[in-house]
Amino acid sequence: xxxxxxxxxxxxxxxxxxxxxxxxxxxxxxxxxxxxxxxxxxxxxxxxxxxxxxxxxxxxxxxxxxxxxxxxxxxxxxxxxxxxxxxxxxxxxxxxxxxxxxxxxxxxxxxxxxxxxxxxxxxxxxxxxxxxxxxxxxxxxxxxxxxxxxxxxxxxxxxxxxxxxxxxxxxxxxx
Amino acid sequence: xxxxxxxxxxxxxxxxxxxxxxxxxxxxxxxxxxxxxxxxxxxxxxxxxxxxxxxxxxxxxxxxxxxxxxxxxxxxxxxxxxxxxxxxxxxxxxxxxxxxxxxxxxxxxxxxxxxxxxxxxxxxxxxxxxxxxxxxxxxxxxxxxxxxxxxxxxxxxxxxxxxxxxxxxxxxxxxxxxxxxxxxxxxxxxxxxxxxxxxxxxxxxxxxxxxxxxxxxxxxxxxxxxxxxxxxxxxxxxxxxxxxxxxxxxxxxxxxxxxxxxxxxxxxxxxxxxxxxxxxxxxxxxxxxxxxxxxxxxxxxxxxxxxxxxxxxxxxxxxxxxxxxxxxxxxxxxxxxxxxxxxxxxxxxxxxxxxxxxxxxxxxxxxxxxxxxxxxxxxxxxxxxxxxxxxxxxxxxxxxxxxxxxxxxxxxxxxxxxxxxxx
Numbered sequence: 001x002x003x004x005x006x007x008x009x010x011x012x013x014x015x016x017x018x019x020x021x022x023x024x025x026x027x028x029x030x031x032x033x034x035x036x037x038x039x040x041x042x043x044x045x046x047x048x049x050x051x052x053x054x055x056x057x058x059x060x061x062x063x064x065x066x067x068x069x070x071x072x073x074x075x076x077x078x079x080x081x082x083x084x085x086x087x088x089x090x091x092x093x094x095x096x097x098x099x100x101x102x103x104x105x106x107x108x109x110x111x112x113x114x115x116x117x118x119x120x121x122x123x124x125x126x127x128x129x130x131x132x133x134x135x136x137x138x139x140x141x142x143x144x145x146x147x148x149x150x151x152x153x154x155x156x157x158x159x160x161x162x163x164x165x166x167x168x169x170x171x172x173x174x175x
Numbered sequence: 176x177x178x179x180x181x182x183x184x185x186x187x188x189x190x191x192x193x194x195x196x197x198x199x200x201x202x203x204x205x206x207x208x209x210x211x212x213x214x215x216x217x218x219x220x221x222x223x224x225x226x227x228x229x230x231x232x233x234x235x236x237x238x239x240x241x242x243x244x245x246x247x248x249x250x251x252x253x254x255x256x257x258x259x260x261x262x263x264x265x266x267x268x269x270x271x272x273x274x275x276x277x278x279x280x281x282x283x284x285x286x287x288x289x290x291x292x293x294x295x296x297x298x299x300x301x302x303x304x305x306x307x308x309x310x311x312x313x314x315x316x317x318x319x320x321x322x323x324x325x326x327x328x329x330x331x332x333x334x335x336x337x338x339x340x341x342x343x344x345x346x347x348x349x350x351x352x353x354x355x356x357x358x359x360x361x362x363x364x365x366x367x368x369x370x371x372x373x374x375x376x377x378x379x380x381x382x383x384x385x386x387x388x389x390x391x392x393x394x395x396x397x398x399x400x401x402x403x404x405x406x407x408x409x410x411x412x413x414x415x416x417x418x419x420x421x422x423x424x425x426x427x428x429x430x431x432x433x434x435x436x437x438x439x440x441x442x443x444x445x446x447x448x449x450x451x452x453x454x455x456x457x458x459x460x461x462x463x464x465x466x467x468x469x470x471x472x473x474x475x476x477x478x479x480x481x482x483x484x485x486x487x488x489x490x491x492x493x494x495x496x497x498x499x500x501x502x503x504x505x506x507x508x509x510x511x512x513x514x515x516x517x518x519x520x521x522x523x524x525x526x527x528x529x530x531x532x533x534x535x536x537x538x539x540x541x542x543x544x545x546x547x548x549x550x551x552x553x554x555x556x557x558x559x560x561x562x563x564x565x566x567x568x569x570x571x572x573x574x575x576x577x578x579x580x581x582x583x584x585x586x587x588x589x590x591x592x593x594x595x596x597x598x
Contacts, residue, residue, distance in 0.1 A: 025365040026316045029299070029307030036308075037300050041439035043380050043390045043447045072255050082252050082259075083454075093459055093574035100453035101467065109450040113285065113387030116256050159465060163457070165446075167394065167468040172427075174473040174502065174559070175458065175466055175570075175578065 040120070044108035048153035051107060055148035056129025058136030064126050065133045068115045077137050086137040097138030101163045103155035106131045128152075178541060182520035184513025184548075185541040186495075189523035237275075244268045246278055247347035258286025258386075261328075262416075263351020266498060267482045272525075272533040273323070274354035276409050281416045282328050282352060284455075285387035288436055292420040295384065297366070297404065301442035304371030311420050314406060317361040322403070322426065323532045325500045327472050328352035329429035329456050333576035335564065335583070341595040345484040349595065350477045350583065353500065355533035356408045356417075358424050363402035367395075367440070376442035380449065381423045381434035391432045392446035392468070393425060401426050404437070427502030427531040428470045429578075431456055459572035472502030473580035474561055476509055476536070476553035487591035490544035495522070496537040501555035505529065508554040509536040515548035515584075516563075516598065522551070547587040548596065564597050 044050040066075070073079075077086030077095075084090065085106075087098035096106060111127040113119045122130065132147035140155055141147060147155075166175060181188045237244065246262035262281045264274055274280075281287070292311055300306035331352035334342045342349065367379075372395060379398055383389040393402065403424040405413060413419045418435025425432050431451055446452065446468060458466040476499035481487060495513075499506045505528050510519040522536040536551070554560045562570075567581035586596045 023369070024318060025361075025369055026313075027369060028313035028316055029305070029309050029366070029369050030313075032298060032300060032306040032308050034306075037298060037306065038439075040388050041298050041300065041382060042441050043382065043449055045443060045447050046445070072252075082255060093572065094454045094457065096450075096454060099457070099465070100448070100450075102448045102453065105448050105450055105453045108390075108447075109387075112390075113450070116259070116285070119285065119386045119388070162463065163465045163467050165468050166466045167446075167470060172397075172471045172503070173557070174471045174580075175469055 040112060043112075044104045046102040046104050046153065048104055048149055051104065051149035051152060052124045053149065054124035054128050055146050056125050056127070056132050057146055058129070058132040058141065058143045061129035061131070061133030061136075064122070064130050068122070069130065072116060077134065085134045095138070097134045097140065099159050101157050101160040103131070103135065103140070103152050103157055106134060107152060181538070182512065182514070182518040184518070185543055186511060186513050186518075186520040187539040187541060189521060189538045244278070246280065247345070247351055249348070259284055260286070261352065263347040264354045265345070265347040266351055266353075266477065266479045267346040267485065269479075270496070270535075272355050272498065272535050273409065274356055276356065276411065276414050276417070279354040279356060279408070279414065279417055280326075280328065280352045282330070282430060283385070284389060284451075285385050287415055288385045289415065290384055290419075290436060295420055295436075295438065297421060297438060297440070299366060299370040299440045299442070301379070302373040302376030302444065303367075303442050304373065305369075307366075307370045309366065311406075314361055314404065314421070317365060319359050319361055319406070320403065321357055321359040321407075322424075323355065323357045323529050324424065324426045325353055325355045325531065325533050326430045326433055327475075327500070327502075329431060329469075329472070329577040332579040332581075332583075335581070335595070335597070336568075336576040336579040337574065341597045343483065343595055346477060346479050346482045349483060352430070353498075353533070355500075357410065358403060358405040359407035359410075360403045360405035360421070360424065363398045363404055363423070363440075366404060367398060367442075370442075372442055375444050378443050378446055380439075380441040380443055380447045381432070381437050382439040382441065383418075383434045384436040384438040389431075389434060389451065390447065390449040391434055391451060392443070392449065393423070393432060395442070397425060397428070397470075425470075427472060427504075429456060429472055432470065456577060458577050459575040461569060461571055463572070469578060472500075473578060474501035474503065474506065474553050474555040474557075474559045475499065475580040476506075476551040476561065477583045478511070478549055478551045478585060481549070481587065481593045482585055483593055483595045485593045487542060487587060487593070489591070490542050493540045493542055494537050495540045495549065496535065497551050498533045499524075499536055499551070499553040500531070500533050501553065501557075501559070502531060503559065504531065504556040506534050506553050507556050510552045510554075511536075511538045512550045512552070513540060513547050516550060519552065542587065544589065546589050548598075549585045549587060550582050550598070552582055
């Protein structure tokens with residue numbers, strides 16, 4: 001942990017200890033029970049937190065991809081025209097399966113935002129299967145390997161060690 | 176009065192015009208044609224002098240003669256995904272520093288939602304003591320602050336970043352993904368403290384209520400220091416294009432993080448590495464490495480008058496004018512060169528010079544009619560200064576488009592055309 005982070009935790013602790021009854025706001029927030037938080041009010045985290053039950057394989061995902069994704073991203077996932085997810089991609093430097101540092105993001109985004117014309121329409125199994133297909137095409141899982149909440153966070157993404165966390169390195173200072 | 180040149184190429188002292196050394200209006204009037212004809216024409220009285228004018232109206236709009244002052248539309252995937260769309264502020268048609276709300280730039284990854292404000296909630300959950308929901312009515316009761324801040328897309332000036340030949344376009348297309356507004360809203364700190372952030376909750380993920388549910392990780396330190404839940408823009412409720420009924424505002428941070436239509440703040444330990452912080456807004460370095468979580472917008476400026484696509488109306492005195500900004504704090508100095516960077520003169524910064532807001536700069540310029548190369552170079556309080564385009568390009572991969580804060584150069588040709596050039 002960096003010095004800056006330690007200082008921040010210490011500052012927070014002091015702030016919490018000294019904040020007394022004098023609330024600055026009227027306190028009108030309505031308490032939420034865990035069941036009252038909508039699904040898409042959370043994102044999936046790199047450790048897999050937030051991944052739902054369900055599963056899929058690349059073999060299953062191929063037909064879903066062909067039907068719902070290929071039009072924008074290309075038949076093999078490399079052509080595009082829009083942000084092809086498979087490397088090496090035509091005229092795109094950031095194919096998701098090669099560039100993104102965490103495989104969990106593939107599920108979060110596919111489920112939340114894709115297909116472009118009908119976001120959130122894929123079932124969890126379908127989303128896992130499409131993610132499996134993207135990972136398979138990038139050489140990161142086998143064609144029949146099961147992708148689910150347990151296996152997805154363990155996929156080693158090739159660009160992870162190549163990615164610099166600028167905020168961790170130098171805080172707010174621009175590169 | 177004799178000219179006092181401040182730098183080569185005809186740049187005059189920045190104090191000259193405001194100091195009253197020369198009547199700029201007189202120069203302008205002498206240069207305009209048809210004064211006599213105009214006076215004669217007034218002998219036939221126009222209708223607005225002989226009939227009552229129009230009645231008051233509940234909401235004003237710009238004069239119909241200004242109808243072409245519009246945002247420039249950019250739809251990079253128009254056939255397949257038209258809602259993935261941007262619009263650029265026509266910086267070259269505006270003066271001052273506040274962007275009219277209807278001309279604020281847009282970048283939408285999944286289009287602009289038309290959501291129901293009565294149903295909208297902001298939910299704070301995750302690593303908090305008390306998960307809470309707030310509706311718009313409740314938020315109206317909270318203490319509010321007002322701040323003037325720029326917003327700039329991390330991809331602003333992307334065409335200059337990657338196009339091999341300098342694109343011949345105006346400021347709206349080249350640099351229009353920056354705008355400046357007075358934002359009013361509730362400090363995020365108040366809402367987060369009400370929910371009670373646990374000590375391990377060092378980040379929050381802001382999630383929008385648009386179709387793709389855009390999500391970005393924000394350092395808790397930043398949210399607590401000066402983050403705002405913005406409800407008002409230039410005095411009125413935030414425009415749909417800017418996140419109605421509420422958005423996150425993070426002064427100085429790249430536009431994408433200022434999540435529009437925000438519906439959730441999920442408090443977490445570490446960055447979530449959402450799609451936008453994994454792909455769209457990473458920066459590709461020259462050595463093959465990738466930068467993620469590069470939040471602050473660097474110091475930058477652009478000359479808006481004159482600028483690409485404009486034409487000069489003959490030799491004589493002009494005011495070079497432009498905008499400067501920095502995500503780290505106030506702009507401290509803007510220099511202008513009219514001789515391809517051989518010499519620079521300090522421009523006037525028009526007050527107020529605000530923290531992480533656009534500032535207007537200007538300098539008088541006596542154009543001889545010879546070809547000239549105009550550039551502006553901004554400095555900020557951190558000691559940072561804008562790089563030239565070639566210096567900037569050397570740091571990054573050829574494919575990189577984000578965080579391009581390099582110097583814009585405009586060539587003025589002998590016949591008065593103003594063109595985009597790379598330096």
